[in-house]
Amino acid sequence: MTELEKLRSEIIARGDPKKSIITVCASTGCSALGARKVIESLREEIKKQGLGGEVEIKETGCLGFCELGPRVIVYPEEIPYFRVKPQDVSKIVSETVVNGKIVEHLLYVNPVTGEKAQKLEDIPFYKHQLRLLLKNNALIDPKKIEDYIALGGYKALGKALFQMTPKQVIKEIKKSNLRGRGGGGFPAGRKWETTCNAPGEPKYVLVNCDEGDPGAFMDRSLMEGNPHSVLEGLMIGAYAIGANEGFIYVREEYPLAVENITTAIKQAEDHGLLGKNIMDSGFNFRVKVHRGAGAFVSGESSALMAAIEGKVGEPRPKYIHTAVKGLWERPSCLNNVETWANVPLIILNGADWFRNIGTSSSSGTKIFSLVGKVNNTGLVEVPMGITLRDLIFKIGGGIRGGKKFKAVQTGGPSGGFIPEKYLDLSIDFDELAKVGSMMGSGGVIVMDEDTCIVDVTRYYVDFLSKESCGKCVPCREGLRQILNVLNRICSGLGEGEDLKNLEDLSKLLKEASLCALGTTAANPVVTSLTHFRGEYEAHIHEKRCPAKVCRALVAYYIQPEKCQACMACLKNCPVNAITGDKDTVHVINQEKCIRCGTCYEECPFNSIEKISPPIPLPPRHGIKVKRKKKKE
Amino acid sequence: MTEEQRSILSHIQKDVNLSKTEILLKGLELLSEYYSLGLDTSPLSLELKKLEEEAVRHTEALKRVRSREDALKEIIRELHDIDGIVDRYSGDSNALIQILLDIQKQFGWISKLAVMWISEKLRVPFSSIYQIVTFYKVFSLTPKGRHRVRVCLGTACHIRGGPKIMERAERVMGVGDGEVTPDGKFGLERVNCLGCCALGPMIVVDDDYYGNVKPAEIEKILSKYE
Numbered sequence: 034m035t036e037l038e039k040l041r042s043e044i045i046a047r048g049d050p051k052k053s054i055i056t057v058c059a060s061t062g063c064s065a066l067g068a069r070k071v072i073e074s075l076r077e078e079i080k081k082q083g084l085g086g087e088v089e090i091k092e093t094g095c096l097g098f099c100e101l102g103p104r105v106i107v108y109p110e111e112i113p114y115f116r117v118k119p120q121d122v123s124k125i126v127s128e129t130v131v132n133g134k135i136v137e138h139l140l141y142v143n144p145v146t147g148e149k150a151q152k153l154e155d156i157p158f159y160k161h162q163l164r165l166l167l168k169n170n171a172l173i174d175p176k177k178i179e180d181y182i183a184l185g186g187y188k189a190l191g192k193a194l195f196q197m198t199p200k201q202v203i204k205e206i207k208k209s210n211l212r213g214r215g216g217g218g219f220p221a222g223r224k225w226e227t228t229c230n231a232p233g234e235p236k237y238v239l240v241n242c243d244e245g246d247p248g249a250f251m252d253r254s255l256m257e258g259n260p261h262s263v264l265e266g267l268m269i270g271a272y273a274i275g276a277n278e279g280f281i282y283v284r285e286e287y288p289l290a291v292e293n294i295t296t297a298i299k300q301a302e303d304h305g306l307l308g309k310n311i312m313d314s315g316f317n318f319r320v321k322v323h324r325g326a327g328a329f330v331s332g333e334s335s336a337l338m339a340a341i342e343g344k345v346g347e348p349r350p351k352y353i354h355t356a357v358k359g360l361w362e363r364p365s366c367l368n369n370v371e372t373w374a375n376v377p378l379i380i381l382n383g384a385d386w387f388r389n390i391g392t393s394s395s396s397g398t399k400i401f402s403l404v405g406k407v408n409n410t411g412l413v414e415v416p417m418g419i420t421l422r423d424l425i426f427k428i429g430g431g432i433r434g435g436k437k438f439k440a441v442q443t444g445g446p447s448g449g450f451i452p453e454k455y456l457d458l459s460i461d462f463d464e465l466a467k468v469g470s471m472m473g474s475g476g477v478i479v480m481d482e483d484t485c486i487v488d489v490t491r492y493y494v495d496f497l498s499k500e501s502c503g504k505c506v507p508c509r510e511g512l513r514q515i516l517n518v519l520n521r522i523c524s525g526l527g528e529g530e531d532l533k534n535l536e537d538l539s540k541l542l543k544e545a546s547l548c549a550l551g552t553t554a555a556n557p558v559v560t561s562l563t564h565f566r567g568e569y570e571a572h573i574h575e576k577r578c579p580a581k582v583c584r585a586l587v588a589y590y591i592q593p594e595k596c597q598a599c600m601a602c603l604k605n606c607p608v609n610a611i612t613g614d615k616d617t618v619h620v621i622n623q624e625k626c627i628r629c630g631t632c633y634e635e636c637p638f639n640s641i642e643k644i645s646p647p648i649p650l651p652p653r654h655g656i657k658v659k660r661k662k663k664k665e
Numbered sequence: 666m667t668e669e670q671r672s673i674l675s676h677i678q679k680d681v682n683l684s685k686t687e688i689l690l691k692g693l694e695l696l697s698e699y700y701s702l703g704l705d706t707s708p709l710s711l712e713l714k715k716l717e718e719e720a721v722r723h724t725e726a727l728k729r730v731r732s733r734e735d736a737l738k739e740i741i742r743e744l745h746d747i748d749g750i751v752d753r754y755s756g757d758s759n760a761l762i763q764i765l766l767d768i769q770k771q772f773g774w775i776s777k778l779a780v781m782w783i784s785e786k787l788r789v790p791f792s793s794i795y796q797i798v799t800f801y802k803v804f805s806l807t808p809k810g811r812h813r814v815r816v817c818l819g820t821a822c823h824i825r826g827g828p829k830i831m832e833r834a835e836r837v838m839g840v841g842d843g844e845v846t847p848d849g850k851f852g853l854e855r856v857n858c859l860g861c862c863a864l865g866p867m868i869v870v871d872d873d874y875y876g877n878v879k880p881a882e883i884e885k886i887l888s889k890y891e
Contacts (some may be wrong), residue, residue, distance in 0.1 A: 061859075061860060065861055065867070099863035244860065245857070248862050249858075249862075285766065286856065286859055286860065327802030329857070343760060343761035343762055343797075345797055404862040476820070476862075489824060500857075
């Protein structure tokens with residue numbers, strides 16, 4: 034304990050507060066946008082300008098605003114730059130680092146007011162957030178344990194080990210009302226207690242980072258950006274429960290998360306924070322990383338444990354919970370990444386502090402991945418209880434391209450659609466359940482008027498039917514039948530009976546499936562039928578797709594008065610279905626057209642119209658083009 | 666004596682350990698017999714031809730043996746590599762999935778041989794391994810392309826036009842989901858979310874991520890890979 038404090042003060046003393054630090058996000062999102070090249074050019078530039086000793090370049094985790102990556106922050110002034118390219122680097126170094134001047138064109142511009150943001154807090158995306166878990170992502174190099182220790186890392190573990198008994202730790206977590214962030218929202222303290230009191234040795238603690246929900250990436254971000262916080266939480270849990278062995282299950286699609294947590298474990302071991310006799314407390318704990326192999330259903334607790342045992346990741350009936358009989362039939366406590374990351378904060382600041390954040394039934398903050406047709410996409414951390422409207426419009430900056438909001442979908446494929454009338458709903462575990470959706474792991478997918486609800490429902494059911502393990506009949510066959518019906522509706526072959534059948538099948542799934550994948554699979558179907566029945570009816574009775582998405586129900590038509598005969602669509606049509614020449618208005622041959630939409634995207638004059646139901650005006654060939662006068 | 670004859674002679678000398686004169690005498694004996702029989706009806710020439718044919722057959726057989734030897738060497742090397750992977754997990758049969766993941770990563774697929782070898786090494790039934798390999802999406806029982814092209818069709822990518830990207834990729838590459846181009850260059854896969862939802866629609870070639878992709882850009886992206 035004293036050694037850790039000694040190390041901490043040493044690390045802090047080593048750092049020079051006046052030293053310039055340039056942090057660059059090196060997580061998957063920013064890397065995809067070219068962060069690696071920015072980091073390389075920064076290193077070169079620093080060398081070139083002879084600033085090697087004065088400037089430190091730090092590769093940090095995700096800050097959430099992935100869309101505007103690569104993101105760079107220059108300390109000590111804390112100036113955030115977005116969309117940085119390698120050619121901007123010399124300016125950042127020569128102006129900001131050397132002269133303390135701001136590079137204007139790299140600042141965030143508020144699209145509404147036109148103001149430039151010189152601090153993160155000035156950006157609306159960040160202003161309304163409460164970043165308890167994500168805060169350190171921007172400051173820490175996840176590959177260096179020193180960074181984590183300098184910011185108070187492993188202090189909570191020390192407190193738990195030396196000042197609290199295991200019983201007291203469990204009591205504190207129970208009191209804090211921390212609920213599982215993985216989806217169900219089960220109180221974490223109660224789960225810990227169950228495992229602690231369950232007969233059988235050894236006991237296990239596990240981290241669930243099988244973030245399979247399409248559209249969610251908060252666990253990836255935490256694992257990549259601040260792996261030690263998860264590890265510390267896990268160790269506190271292990272101490273409280275009486276486990277000496279832990280497993281971290283990470284999905285294979287997250288290679289960087291695997292890399293960073295593996296490094297973190299190694300470093301913690303080297304510092305005596307993991308392994309035998311941790312900090313001379315007599316507590317032993319070791320942990321292994323298990324990579325998943327691509328199966329959505331393996332995120333379910335009993336399936337996940339089967340996967341760790343080296344078996345097929347299928348769920349089993351849970352008459353006895355995994356908390357009592359889990360991994361190798363032993364008591365096993367499984368929590369989500371975000372849940373574990375909350376634990377050190379609660380131990381350090383106390384349960385009362387945590388309860389003060391959020392709502393009475395759901396304490397603390399929640400990280401959401403705000404994606405879809407919203408202006409600001411990325412990861413946001415907000416106190417529980419924020420309204421959907423604030424989340425989407427204040428933080429998310431409203432709908433892209435000034436389009437109209439249609440629905441928001443929370444909770445991944447098993448969540449439900451929430452229509453506009455519930456936008457003022459405050460988000461917590463219970464409120465979302467009341468409107469037929471769920472918190473899930475925190476994906477928030479915003480849909481605008483151009484999104485077809487029937488199509489998205491079909492997408493979810495397609496996803497779930499592919500991911501169903503096939504063990505129980507209701508899920509395997511029920512989902513397939515629902516998918517058949519939805520496929521028919523989307524291809525314009527829907528019949529009057531279909532909606533009734535969908536409702537019956539949904540009920541069956543909910544009542545008879547083995548695991549949560551099946552019982553919740555009907556949520557998108559049920560909620561879309563409740564709130565957007567009109568769209569289904571348009572598909573079935575009028576053969577019309579209101580959002581003009583379903584291919585069989587849409588035709589493309591070139592408006593003769595708008596066409597400038599530029600040949601763009603004609604050249605790009607993959608099936609040569611467009612005729613015309615440089616002086617003649619182009620015409621689509623509807624029989625040849627495969628409705629791929631390429632022409633619609635290629636047309637620089639917006640002259641192509643989508644028509645649903647697919648009955649275009651009769652083609653008129655040989656019309657001379659009326660060119661618009663070029664602006665002087 | 667020509668240069669060639671001289672070298673043949675020295676070879677024979679080495680092989681049979683006879684003196685130069687003895688060989689010459691034997692050769693002359695054979696030659697005289699040969700001439701006495703007459704050239705056109707010579708069974709010896711036929712015999713020689715047979716010998717020649719036999720020699721050709723032998724060399725071909727030898728080639729086959731060699732190539733089998735090479736194949737065996739290749740297999741042994743693969744098995745050694747697998748041994749290395751298994752050792753990394755100290756032969757723990759609970760680590761089966763981790764071992765298979767490493768094999769998939771190193772070889773690009775899981776061969777029947779690999780399954781058999783692991784089955785023996787870990788004392789896990791062949792059928793159990795086969796069950797795992799077919800259950801999880803990552804594993805492939807056929808070789809993958811040199812470059813792995815993954816098109817994300819997670820929800821966020823789906824509503825931002827992911828299906829059109831997939832469709833274009835299928836058309837450009839001429840193969841469908843899970844297939845490999847005939848030249849073995851690209852393998853196409855659709856995946857459900859790579860956690861880069863803010864950048865959708867997105868495609869990943871090997872480890873290079875491309876965000877906010879437009880259908881028309883697919884060809885350009887793929888042309889970067891050899």
